[in-house]
Amino acid sequence: MQLSNFHYDIPDELIAATPPAVRGTSRLLVLDRQTGTITDRYYPDVVDYLQVGDVLVINDTKVIKARLITRKPSGGERELVLVEQHGAHDDWFRHKVIYRRKLIAGDVLTIGDDTLMVEKIIGNGIALIRSERNLLDIAAEHGTVPLPPYLGRDATAADNERYQTVFAREAGSVAAPTASLNMTESTLRQLRDKGVNVVYATLHVGLGTFLPIRVDDVAQHKMHQEYFSIPTATAAAIQSAKQSGHRVIALGTTITRTLEYAHQQILSQPPHAISGEADIFIYPGYKFKTIDALLTNFHMPESTVLMLTAAFAGWDKLKPAYQHAVCEKYKFFSYGDSMLIITQ
Incomplete structure (x- = not known):
C-alpha cells in the first residue's frame, strides 16, 4: 500500500x-x-x-497555549512549542519543547518575568527545559495556540x-x-x-x-x-x-x-x-x-x-x-x- x-x-x-x-x-x-x-x-x-x-x-x-516566544540575553528570539502532556501527572516544571533556531544546553531564555533554562538538547528539534514556575501557567499568560502549519498564519485572540x-x-x-x-x-x-x-x-x-x-x-x-x-x-x-x-x-x-x-x-x-x-x-x-x-x-x-x-x-x-x-x-x-x- x-x-x-x-x-x-x-x-x-x-x-x-x-x-x-x-x-x-x-x-x-x-x-x-x-x-x-x-x-x-x-x-x-x-x-x-x-x-x-x-x-x-x-x-x-x-x-494549551503551547507556543511561546522567548528571548536570549542577546535579545534574539527563540520559539518554543510545549510538547503535549503524557501520563496522568506530567511534570510542567521540567518539560520537553520543540524549538526553532539554535539552542544549546545551558541557554537561558526569558518570557515575561519568567526565566527558562535549557537543560538538555534531546535531538530532532526537541529540548528539555526547566522552569521555576509551572509552564502551564506561563503558557496561559504569554502563549498562543499553535495553529496547524498549513494555515500559514499566527494565532489571533479569536483563535x-x-x-x-x-x-x-x-x-x-x-x-x-x-x-x-x-x-x-x-x-x-x-x-x-x-x-x-x-x-x-x-x-x-x-x-x-x-x-x-x-x-x-x-x-x-x-x-x-x-x-x-x-x-x-x-x-x-x-x-x-x-x-x-x-x-x-x-x-x-x-x-x-x-x-x-x-x-x-x-x-x-x-x-x-x-x-x-x-x-x-x-x-x-x-x-x-x-x-x-x-x-x-x-x-x-x-x-x-x-x-x-x-x-x-x-x-x-x-x-x-x-x-x-x-x-x-x-x-x-x-x-x-x-x-x-x-x-x-
Whole structure:
C-alpha cells in the first residue's frame, strides 16, 4: 500500500483559514459507508442520524497555549512549542519543547518575568527545559495556540476561543481535536433530549498529528504516542450499547484511535477506568472493533488521519465523497466543514 494512493487535489481557496462566523453553522456531508450514498446537509442535522440508545464519545481534552516566544540575553528570539502532556501527572516544571533556531544546553531564555533554562538538547528539534514556575501557567499568560502549519498564519485572540471545543476541560493538548470544533452545546442538548448517551474520554493531541509520513510503504510508518484516559462510565456506556445492539459513534479520529487502541480493555467486564499511551496506526485493511460511525472533518492528503477515515469508510467510497466535497466547495481541514460516516 503506497502513500501516493491517498493523494487528492485540493484547491487552496477551499482550505478554511478561519472558523465560520458562528460555531456550528458548518456544512455536513453524510456518507453511507455501506452504499456510498452522499447527502449534503448542515452540521446540526447530525441529530437526525443518531438514535435513542446510541453512544456518542467525545474528546474533552483542552488545548494549551503551547507556543511561546522567548528571548536570549542577546535579545534574539527563540520559539518554543510545549510538547503535549503524557501520563496522568506530567511534570510542567521540567518539560520537553520543540524549538526553532539554535539552542544549546545551558541557554537561558526569558518570557515575561519568567526565566527558562535549557537543560538538555534531546535531538530532532526537541529540548528539555526547566522552569521555576509551572509552564502551564506561563503558557496561559504569554502563549498562543499553535495553529496547524498549513494555515500559514499566527494565532489571533479569536483563535484562543475558536481553536478550542466548547467542552474542553482536561488541559494537555497542543493541537485541537478538530472534528469537535463544530459541535455546540445546542446540538449536544438536542442529542441528549433525543436519547443519545453523550460520554467523554481524553486523548491529549500532539504535534505528531501534523507530521508527514516519510515512507512510501504505508505499513512501515511508525505512529507517535498520545496519552489517553477513559472513565469507567464511558466504558460502561460502550459495553451497554454493544450488548443492546446500539451504535458507538466517535467524534473525531482522536477518539477513534483511543477506542480502537483500548478495545479489549473497554469490552472486558466489569467496566473500569483505563489509561495509557495510544500509538495505533489505522489504515485500510484494519477491522474496527469499537466504533460503528464516525463524525469527522476533511483531512489532508496522504495523512494518517485520512488513512484512518479511509479504513472506516473504504477508500473506494471516501475518495468520491472528497471529490464531491471539492466540487460542491466544502471547506477543508481544521476550521472547515464536517463529514458523518454512518450506515443509514
